[in-house]
Amino acid sequence: MDALTQGWPIAPMTLAAILLMAGATYATRITGYLLLGGRQLSVRMQSVMDTAPGAVLIAVLAPHYATGRPADLAALALTAIAATRLSLLPTVVIGIGSAAVLRAIAGG
Amino acid sequence: MTALSPLSPPAEPCPVQNALPNRARNAEIRRGIKASLPVMIGFVPFALVLGAQARTKGFAFAEVPLMTGLNFGGGSEFAAVGLWTSPPHLLLILAVTLLVNSRHILMGATLAPFLRHLPRRKVLPMLFLMCDESWAMALTDAKARQREGRAVVFSLPYYLSLSIGLYLSWVVFTALGAMIGPVLGDVTRFGFDMAFPAVFFVLLRGMWKGAATALPWAACALVAGTVYATIPGAWYVPAGALTGVITAWLIAGRRV
Numbered sequence: 001m002d003a004l005t006q007g008w009p010i011a012p013m014t015l016a017a018i019l020l021m022a023g024a025t026y027a028t029r030i031t032g033y034l035l036l037g038g039r040q041l042s043v044r045m046q047s048v049m050d051t052a053p054g055a056v057l058i059a060v061l062a063p064h065y066a067t068g069r070p071a072d073l074a075a076l077a078l079t080a081i082a083a084t085r086l087s088l089l090p091t092v093v094i095g096i097g098s099a100a101v102l103r104a105i106a107g108g
Numbered sequence: 109m110t111a112l113s114p115l116s117p118p119a120e121p122c123p124v125q126n127a128l129p130n131r132a133r134n135a136e137i138r139r140g141i142k143a144s145l146p147v148m149i150g151f152v153p154f155a156l157v158l159g160a161q162a163r164t165k166g167f168a169f170a171e172v173p174l175m176t177g178l179n180f181g182g183g184s185e186f187a188a189v190g191l192w193t194s195p196p197h198l199l200l201i202l203a204v205t206l207l208v209n210s211r212h213i214l215m216g217a218t219l220a221p222f223l224r225h226l227p228r229r230k231v232l233p234m235l236f237l238m239c240d241e242s243w244a245m246a247l248t249d250a251k252a253r254q255r256e257g258r259a260v261v262f263s264l265p266y267y268l269s270l271s272i273g274l275y276l277s278w279v280v281f282t283a284l285g286a287m288i289g290p291v292l293g294d295v296t297r298f299g300f301d302m303a304f305p306a307v308f309f310v311l312l313r314g315m316w317k318g319a320a321t322a323l324p325w326a327a328c329a330l331v332a333g334t335v336y337a338t339i340p341g342a343w344y345v346p347a348g349a350l351t352g353v354i355t356a357w358l359i360a361g362r363r364v
Contacts, residue, residue: 009168009169009170009171010168010170010171010174011168011171011194011195013195013196013198014167014168014171014195014196015171015174016198017188017196017198017201018171018174018175018178018179019178020198020201020202020205021175021178021179021181021184021185021188021201021202021205022175022178022179024202024205024206024209025179025180025181025184025205025209025212026235026236027206028206028209028210028211028212028213028216029209029212029216029235029236029238030216030232030235031212031213031216032212032213032214032215032216032217032218032219032220033216033217033219033220033223033231033232033235034216035217036213036214036216036217036220041214041217043360044357044360044361046214046360047320047356047357047359047360048353048356048357048360049210049211049213049214050211050315050317050320050321050356051317051320051321051324051325051352051353051355051356052207052208052210052211052349052352052353052356053183053207053208053209053210053211053315054312054315054316054321054325054352055207055324055325055328055348055349055351055352055353055356056187056204056207056208056345056348056349057183057186057187057208057308057311057312057315058308058312058325058328058329058332058348058352059328059329059332059344059345059346059347059348059349059352060186060187060190060191060204060308060345061190061305061308061332062329062332062333062335062336062344062345062348063336064301064304064305065329065333066332066333066334066336066337066344068337075299075302076302076305079302079305079306079309080305080309082306082309083306083309083310083312083313084309084313087310088150088153088154088306088307088310089153091306091309091310092153092157092302092303092306092307094306095299095302095303095305095306096299096300096302096303096306097299098299098302099299099301099302100299101299103299
């Protein structure tokens with residue numbers, strides 16, 4: 001295994017993951033055109049498609065909000081509020097700044 | 109023949125797309141580049157954060173542009189990097205990529221009526237470049253040209269120059285992020301790990317569809333958090349996502 005990975009800048013498992021991602025993403029890009037072009041989706045399917053991407057992102061964030069550390073939760077809430085009205089860069093700055101300050105105050 | 113619904117095909121499909129005179133085509137290319145510039149700049153901070161974050165998760169430098177260049181879907185790349193382990197959990201990455209990018213299916217379906225005059229061998233490669241932004245801009249443009257009564261409603265040179273600009277910006281700046289990330293050191297020190305949820309929150313704002321998304325997302329957060337705290341492994345992602353999707357399905361049935 002070491003011989004395979006040494007000097008080779010791309011790890012085989014990483015390459016496999018990237019190729020799977022690329023194939024899956026391209027499939028989503030052409031499926032609508034090939035199969036659904038001109039056809040009307042049901043209200044339920046439309047609603048599911050509207051909700052799924054956001055639900056995945058929220059689920060991926062679980063380690064950030066399920067920690068039970070009050071300082072992290074407060075920083076997360078401040079960042080979420082910032083995101084509703086500011087663009088990316090100020091939101092990131094507020095997120096990093098509030099986490100640093102609140103963690104220092106909480107002593108953790 | 110002239111009564112056009114928003115999704116009907118062009119009234120008189122141009123039989124030969126390449127019949128556009130060179131000058132008109134160059135004007136369309138310039139229009140596309142101009143339209144892509146602000147969005148190209150908007151991609152930069154996302155791309156830098158993603159590249160830097162990927163390096164802290166164990167990506168080699170070359171693997172970052174490889175992923176962003178072959179996949180070209182920011183949301184799924186942030187999700188993959190967030191769940192990345194060495195070696196990566198292939199099934200989990202695949203499932204999450206499919207779920208995050210499922211919106212492309214709907215986007216492709218709404219674009220399809222405007223592409224009927226183009227052969228498949230042209231449409232299939234050009235759809236590789238379809239992202240949220242290029243889709244929204246191309247669709248808006250096609251609808252505007254339809255109202256103006258143009259013969260060619262979907263401008264291929266406009267779409268291509270616009271989406272190639274976005275593609276280059278994404279790949280180049282994620283690579284740059286991957287290059288300078290290690291110089292900045294471990295970005296999870298101090299509060300730097302909060303950059304990641306910050307990006308997600310801004311992405312989520314764009315996906316917000318009003319009250320109909322609130323309950324499914326809340327249910328998803330509750331279940332994902334509970335599963336994360338109680339069951340080891342990455343089960344919290346499918347558990348939360350499925351809860352959200354099922355909730356959306358149930359609510360939509362109630363509304364109709």
